[in-house]
Amino acid sequence: MKTGIYISALGKAIDRNSVERYAERFKNEMNFNTNGLQYETKTEKINYTKNKESLVVSIYEKSSPDDIVYKFYDFKYHDILTEKFNSRSLLFKSFWLLVLVLKKFPLILKRTFLPKNYSRSIESLYVFSIFLILSLSLVLMFPATLEAATDFFTKDNIKLAELKNFFYPGDIPYVSFRGIEIGCINIDFHKISKSIVLFTSLLVLIIPNANTVITELATNFVCANDYLQHGSQKQLIQGNLEHLVDYITENETDCEIHFHSYSFGTILALDYAYPYGTKPSKNALTYCKSIITIGTPYEFVNSYYSRFYENRQIQPGDSLQWMNIYSTADALGTNFRKDKNAGEAEFGVLGASNKPQNINYEVSPVKGIFDFMMLYSIRVHEMYWDETSEGQSCLGLIYNEMKNRNLI
Template sequence: MPAAIYISGLGQSTNKESVEKYAARYIKELEYSTSGINHYTKVEKIYYSDDQSSLAVRIYQNSKEILKSNKDTLLYTIYDFEYNDLLIQNFQNKNILFKNITILILVIRKLPRLITSLFKKKTYTKAGQTFYMFLLFLIMAFAVVLVIPSLLGFVDGTNLTFIKNHLDSNIINMLRYLRDFSLKMLPITSLAIIFIPESSTILTKVAAEFSTIDNYIQYGEQSQIIQGNLDALIEYIVENEEKPTIHLHTYSFGSIIALDALFPIGTEPCDNILNNIKLLITVGAPYEFIDNYYPNFYTDRTDKMSKKIEWINVYSTMDAFSSNFRRDNEAKEAQYGIMGKNEVPINLNYEIARREKYNLFSFLTLKHITMHQSYWDDSKYGQSCTRLIFNKMKELKYWKIETNKIKL
């Protein structure tokens, strides 16, 4: 019996998303592909370790009239894998100043790579838009940090005599200079808040997202516990499902978590992964983004899973983060994979808007950044990339349709 693990995105990518919605979209496609059969879900909370839980969404078909059966048929079980709290737990309780300083240091550290990427369009075709995004983060972080000295207005206040008696005149002059400079920065901060899209949430959400991703990739922070928990969930599925074949459904940074499990650094995947995972689905995978700014992250990988899995990759040419695994931004077949050409994904292009080249308006409004959240609507009833995935799974015999009944 096939089972799936749904690994969502991180931070802003997960707004209003859930495994229940994800399963509901597949039910909708099942309904469109069959007639006379009803489908529904049952949700169960399971614990795969002492302190880690998962929602198991089971998809059933009601086939009493068509198949003359008194028992509904279980088609598919989708488990969610929650790693967000594990990844950001060391960061989420920090104050706004700490977050701003962190994103400021991150961007400054990556600035040489950001600049050189602008001139290497053959290897990464979306460097311009991501450079602009990081530039906005830099400006906003600078603006907030530089506003802090404005609090030094007390230098000319009622405590001026006390300050003069206890501080050197040079220090007082420096504080006054910082205060005056900070006050001059206030208009810039105000403009940033008014004109930069979603500026009220970018600093808190994006700082957490990019900083934790940077720590995960650069230093392996929390990677061991995240991969250990994923192994534990896979073990639970193997022990509790009947002869399961496991599919990984991943979105955004969730695809990086999955690739880490399938192609680990300097070690081998566990036996449960080697023997049971048959399909990888990535949606909006930021592989090329990470490979460009962290060029050593995918080196020294074990390739034992290269010929054991099939890989479906959904991407948008309008999405600045998604990867089409090509050396251009064309909607065509993939040219390479994480291990070269051993496991080239099956590319599925999904666009909700007319494909167009970069223009000044889309560039300034970060259109190609916000498109990263466009693979499905907030509503489970809206159109989404799920139909492309469902049809490809059906073509590859992961969904088998026979007359009025559907098998897995």
């Protein structure tokens, strides 16, 4: 049985990126490219360990429901990656997002002027600046709210006044320099507080589901950074992926496994194909035949986490058939070239000889400063398929390439 393991992007857009939608799009391409045959899907839920489950979507011929031609298993890693951070408050998440952005900002600035094989460093600086504004405004919302709250109380309230003065001492003197008293400045913290409250309130009103969006942003960014920088939850995630592979090999006859991965999911798939610090498993060497990476942020990771792909085991990755779908307009997607142009891949994972088969998929180019300011090159990362399964997608190119390679 030819079987796909689907590893989606990191985030809460579960419906748009679900294995059911992906399988539905794949099934549609099968219908478009075959004459006289119609295919349908059916979904079931399995437990590959005692506590971990997977959705399994089978594609079968409509005239013969028992004749399954392809299966997709969903690998759910989101809760594993974020479980240590999800229970935190919005203030805590905003604070750690601010700390992380401040910590990364010097490297972001460095890569702006000294890029390392990553040609979208300007976009990264712009996005990180937005992260900085968002996190800073939310963290400063606490003392700003305190300042606003004290206006509702009398000046005789000593405790509140002392607390207010702790955050806002009023005149902040300059220190003397070489015996010269420079003087002091008077900062109107009252106006600054109102400005912060106003800005953050407008932010919440303008951005749809702002509380959820900002919370998800902080959670995903911090947890992804911890995975890439410190290997946080990596052993648990890769262990569960190995359990899923093992379940498939034991329950599917004549098993052949293909990884279908998107965005952050491609990092997990490449981690499995090119493991660090451990030998590849027998299952990986025996049953895994291909890997499909869609919008993989390989160059972004390699630029800002330069040691992540060092010292990798090249098996089984070098024996896999590797297809890489990318868009030249996507600031995160990698074309595995030394330029921004479409064309054949020029390199692969560090230290490995296997280069992907590049498959270019475009929706619309980035045009001018307005598209840049509106983060179009970031939003393109979500345009490898339409929100509905009926729309066009990159899966037409994937299906044709898999068919040519006898993978389906």
